[in-house]
Amino acid sequence: MRAFLLCLSLLLTSGWAPSQTGLQPIPALSARVIDTTGTLDAAQRQALDNKLAAFESAKGSQIVVLMVPTTLPEDIVTYTQRVGDAWKIGRKDIGDGLLLVVAKNDRSVRIATAKTLEGAIPDLAASQVIERAITPRFRDGDFAGGLNAGIDQISALISGEKLPEPSAVRGGTPEPGFQWLDIAVLLFVAVPFAARVLGSILGRKLGSLLTGAAIGVLVWLLTTSIVLAVLLGMVGMVFALASALASGGRSAGWGAGMGGWNSGGYGGSGGGFSSGGGGNFGGGGASGKW
Numbered sequence: 001m002r003a004f005l006l007c008l009s010l011l012l013t014s015g016w017a018p019s020q021t022g023l024q025p026i027p028a029l030s031a032r033v034i035d036t037t038g039t040l041d042a043a044q045r046q047a048l049d050n051k052l053a054a055f056e057s058a059k060g061s062q063i064v065v066l067m068v069p070t071t072l073p074e075d076i077v078t079y080t081q082r083v084g085d086a087w088k089i090g091r092k093d094i095g096d097g098l099l100l101v102v103a104k105n106d107r108s109v110r111i112a113t114a115k116t117l118e119g120a121i122p123d124l125a126a127s128q129v130i131e132r133a134i135t136p137r138f139r140d141g142d143f144a145g146g147l148n149a150g151i152d153q154i155s156a157l158i159s160g161e162k163l164p165e166p167s168a169v170r171g172g173t174p175e176p177g178f179q180w181l182d183i184a185v186l187l188f189v190a191v192p193f194a195a196r197v198l199g200s201i202l203g204r205k206l207g208s209l210l211t212g213a214a215i216g217v218l219v220w221l222l223t224t225s226i227v228l229a230v231l232l233g234m235v236g237m238v239f240a241l242a243s244a245l246a247s248g249g250r251s252a253g254w255g256a257g258m259g260g261w262n263s264g265g266y267g268g269s270g271g272g273f274s275s276g277g278g279g280n281f282g283g284g285g286a287s288g289k290w
Contacts, residue, residue, distance in 0.1 A: 084281030212237025
C-alpha cells in the first residue's frame with residue numbers, strides 16, 4: 001500500500017492528471033481554413049480562404065473554419081472553446097472573431113462567436129445558419145457547398161452590425177485609411193525606384209528632393225495630415241538620397257531585394273495570416289448534427 005501511495009504521489013506531483021489525457025490536439029493557426037480531414041481539395045480551401053480574407057479586409061472581423069475528424073472525448077462545444085481560447089481570433093481591441101468547427105466523423109458542427117459578435121449572431125441565428133444552410137448540404141456530401149453557404153449567411157449577419165472599420169482599429173495607424181504597411185511599401189519599394197529614375201534624369205540631389213516632395217504630397221492626399229506628410233516627405237528624401245548613392249554599385253541588389261521581400265512577405269500567397277489577438281469566446285453560438 002505504501003508503494004502504491006508513493007507512486008500515486010509521484011504521478012500527481014509530476015503534473016500527470018487523468019482528465020488531461022487523450023484530448024484531441026488543437027492545430028496551429030496557419031490559415032483561415034484548416035482541414036485536417038482531407039475533405040476539401042486545394043481549390044475549395046483556397047476559394048473559401050479568399051472569401052474570408054476579402055471579408056476580413058472589408059469588415060475587419062476574423063472568421064476561421066476548422067475541420068477535424070472528431071472532438072471526442074470532448075463534445076464539440078468544449079473542444080471549440082479550447083480552440084477559441086488558444087487561437088484568440090478577432091481584432092484585439094474589439095474581439096470580433098468567429099469559429100466554424102466541423103467534426104466530420106461525429107457529424108457535428110458548431111458556430112462559436114466571440115463576445116462582440118453575440119449581438120450580431122445570437123444563438124438562434126447561429127442555429128438557423130446551421131440548420132438551413134450548412135447541414136442540409138453536408139447530408140448530401142457537399143461540404144464545400146455547406147461551408148460556403150454558411151459563411152455567406154454569417155458574413156451577412158456580421159455586416160449588419162455596426163463595428164469599427166478595419167483601418168481605424170489598431171492604435172498604431174497614423175490616420176484612418178492609411179496603414180503602416182503603406183509606409184513600408186513607399187519607403188522600401190516606391191522611393192528607391194523613383195530615386196533611380198529621377199536621379200538619372202535630374203541628378204541625385206534634385207531627384208531625391210523631388211522624390212521626397214512626391215512622397216509628402218501622396219501622404220497628405222491619403223491622410224490629410226500636413227505634419228505626417230512633411231515628416232514622411234523628409235524621411236522619403238533621405239531614403240531616396242541613400243538609394244541614389246547606393247544604386248551605382250548595387251542596382252541589381254535593389255531589384256533582388258525587392259523581389260525577395262515581395263515573394264516572402266507582402267506579395268507572397270498562402271502565408272502571413274495570424275490571430276488578431278482578441279476574441280473572448282464566452283460560449284455564444286450554436287451546435288448541430290447532420
